[in-house]
Amino acid sequence: MAMSRDEIVQKVQEVLVDALGVDDDEVTPEATLMGDLGAESIDFLDIVFRLEKAFAIKIQREDLFPAESLMNDAELISNGKLTEKGLAELRARLPQTDLTAFEADPDVNKLADLFTVNVIVNYVERNLNAA
Amino acid sequence: MRWMWIDKFVEFKSGSSAVAVKNVTLAEEHLHDHFPGFPVMPESLMIEAMAQTAGILVGQVRNFEEKVILAKIKKAEFFDYVKPGDTLRLEAEIGSVAREAASTSGRITLIRHESPEQASREDLTKDTTPGPAESQKLIAEIDLMFSHIDQNLAGKKFPEENFVFSGSTFESLLRYLPSDSAGSSEHRSEQQ
Numbered sequence: 001m002a003m004s005r006d007e008i009v010q011k012v013q014e015v016l017v018d019a020l021g022v023d024d025d026e027v028t029p030e031a032t033l034m035g036d037l038g039a040e041s042i043d044f045l046d047i048v049f050r051l052e053k054a055f056a057i058k059i060q061r062e063d064l065f066p067a068e069s070l071m072n073d074a075e076l077i078s079n080g081k082l083t084e085k086g087l088a089e090l091r092a093r094l095p096q097t098d099l100t101a102f103e104a105d106p107d108v109n110k111l112a113d114l115f116t117v118n119v120i121v122n123y124v125e126r127n128l129n130a131a
Numbered sequence: 132m133r134w135m136w137i138d139k140f141v142e143f144k145s146g147s148s149a150v151a152v153k154n155v156t157l158a159e160e161h162l163h164d165h166f167p168g169f170p171v172m173p174e175s176l177m178i179e180a181m182a183q184t185a186g187i188l189v190g191q192v193r194n195f196e197e198k199v200i201l202a203k204i205k206k207a208e209f210f211d212y213v214k215p216g217d218t219l220r221l222e223a224e225i226g227s228v229a230r231e232a233a234s235t236s237g238r239i240t241l242i243r244h245e246s247p248e249q250a251s252r253e254d255l256t257k258d259t260t261p262g263p264a265e266s267q268k269l270i271a272e273i274d275l276m277f278s279h280i281d282q283n284l285a286g287k288k289f290p291e292e293n294f295v296f297s298g299s300t301f302e303s304l305l306r307y308l309p310s311d312s313a314g315s316s317e318h319r320s321e322q323q
Contacts, residue, residue, distance in 0.1 A: 019205075042202040042232065046276055049227040049234050061229065 003128055012121050015050045019043055027117055034112040057127050064123050066093045067111050082106035096122040133300055136180045137221065139307045146192050148224040151184040157215035172213035177239060178204060181273040185223035185235035187301055189277045192228055202232065202278035209271045218242040232278045239271040
């Protein structure tokens with residue numbers, strides 16, 4: 001199904017407005033889900049369910065929001081920071097995100113800031129194109 | 132017995148949808164204060180009734196092996212008062228189920244038992260077709276999310292008594308359904 005980037009952005013925006021109870025002008029591409037839009041863990045699943053419906057796609061939660069699965073793996077995290085292996089894993093999950101700033105100090109607490117509206121749009125776009 | 136806020140199921144389609152009813156009575160003490168001289172069912176307790184209806188529906192998908200808790204109220208809109216003597220009809224439907232959570236949508240309609248004169252006077256009948264001397268009306272739309280806590284919180288254990296939903300409460304609420312839909316006959320005989 002051909003869907004333009006703008007159409008995807010608009011639908012993702014609608015999903016986030018409904019799931020998080022935010023205004024549409026808050027849902028900018030750079031807005032972080034947790035920091036700016038106030039998402040909590042259950043909201044991520046709500047977002048996944050809503051995206052699946054809106055775009056008629058199947059989404060593995062760990063693919064879209066891999067933070068939790070990264071955190072539970074000792075090989076990927078050491079001393080509160082992502083290891084080289086962890087960073088490689090993260091790069092694979094977020095291929096379109098610029099991680100240079102994060103790589104300088106890969107603190108797990110900053111992981112949440114990487115998950116922006118744009119990450120969702122990118123993910124959906126990839127998913128639709130792969131289908 | 133655990134605190135049940137619905138009276139029985141009248142429909143139960145495993146993994147898909149369920150309909151429960153709750154009768155509202157002036158014997159419920161909170162109605163005396165909410166409000167003095169004007170008893171109406173608190174909206175928070177309508178959410179509770181929907182949470183029990185939908186929560187049991189979700190729990191039954193995995194045979195109550197997973198503890199299911201209300202995690203998010205996605206939407207709760209109310210359109211009218213519910214008064215003593217009314218019957219709530221709670222319709223819940225599963226939207227999505229994943230390993231760690233589920234989402235449901237639901238609506239509450241009201242069956243108001245009244246005299247034929249009242250039924251013709253009030254305009255309660257515009258939403259649905261009325262039965263004999265009773266009418267149905269949309270009262271609320273409530274969409275919820277449930278979390279499977281055994282799949283979250285890193286396996287932390289919770290005591291059983293914290294949970295309303297279990298296989299046995301479920302069976303007792305199904306006792307009025309025809310026997311081909313998992314209702315149990317021993318419960319039925321206790322009732323009579």
